[in-house]
Amino acid sequence: MIPILAFIFVFGILIFVHEFGHFILAKKNGVRVEKFSFGFGPRLWGRKIGATEYLISAVPLGGYIRMAGDEPGKARKGAPWEYLSKTCGQRAQIVAFGPILNYLLAFLLFSFVFIVGAPTPTTKVGEVLADYPAGEAGIRKDDVILTVAAEKVEY
Template identity: 50%
Template sequence: MTSIVSAIIVLGILIFVHEFGHFLFAKLFGVGVEKFSLGFGPKLIGKKMGETEYLISAFPLGGYVKMVGEGGGDELSDEEKARSFGEKSPLRRIGIVVAGPGFNLIFAWFVFIAVFMVGVPSATTKIGEVVKDKPAAKAGIVAGDRITAVNGKKVDRWEEMATEIAASKGPSLLVEIKRGGETKAFQLKPEMRTGKNLLGETVTSPVIGVVAAGETVIDRYPPGEAFSRGSVQTWNVIELTVLSLVRIIERAIPLDTIGGPIMIAKMAGQQAEAGGVSFLAFMALLSVNLGVLNLLPIPILDGGHLFFYLWELIFRRPVSMRAREIAQQVGLALLIGLMVLAFYNDIARYLVGNG
């Protein structure tokens, strides 16, 4: 139940942010908005305020903003034409389309900044296990030691220590540790390990054979540093998302890693149980994914509409209705195929498998 409620909260917030971006820019550019819906399908509840009907619909996997002139079939008065989406310049239509994914990225940026201000848990350099016959064990390092420096550079967080070890180019490392009240230094030769990274790439990196004790501290940052770290984190997640999509297309990352609603619900529940900061970070991560995916040049998605309006802006004429219809059909088929794959993976992972 926690997973379902958490997923509804996350998706509800992210869908609202996305559709609010479209809604706000439509209003700014003088476009009338007939409907603002969280969810698709049959209306559950709704209230009309001014010209806009605000809805919560049955299927919470998306949402939509219906603007004046969209959908066709209705004769528009001169006043309605002036406020219709199709009558606006390509640049304004581009602004309205980009605003949805853009708001998701901006929202993630704000959340990451807030996370760094509230405080993020960081593992200390206390060692919980030393792997037998690995460089650290051979040098004399033992469980309970706390690493204080690598090659003369002070470290007090596990990530800092791992970064220094990974960045080392020489045949040996000078590792300083604290054991009780005593400080010791060990010269050791790292072992090169080959494996796959998050993008499915084969990487070789130096390791010394130690496992973190799991001791954590909360690192809180002042607004200025939180702004900087949040900005870097947002960019890193955007970059990772784009590269992951490229690697999936290249088949470097297997298709069975793609997840759907069940995976989102399960992860949302796990992050909610882990605490508010983890839940917020997960929501920011998902918001970046939603923003980037919606900018893909696939008809049906915002990126597909963006492509059409950029074409119109460059060539001074709109894409033909026939071409748009064919593209929409292809886009719909691709989207349905992706959804089927995601549902299949979810079922295989969580219902058939042991996930």
């Protein structure tokens, strides 16, 4: 159960970052964003701030933003805040910035791992308790184990 929840959590972060990228560029280019939803399906929570309704929906395996003037089947007014009223370049920016933010997140996370580092397996002894067999055998903190049962140990 924990791996499934971990997957949903990590996937949720990726989805949120992706949709947030579209949202930022839509707002920057003057497009009215009607909905910003994390998840699909029935609404669990929602709040309207300004012209945008922010939602958390029941199925956390996706998300979307709904921009004014970009809904199939609805008549457009040609208003300057509608998505399709923007130039081709502006629309391309809005579409592209979701994946760009995902790549930026990946770059930042990989940079963090390379800067901080990852644990390296070692045979160096960390802690020894005196009343336990290792302590009674004379093993001390920071000793390096080279062999076990006459077999060489490599790390």
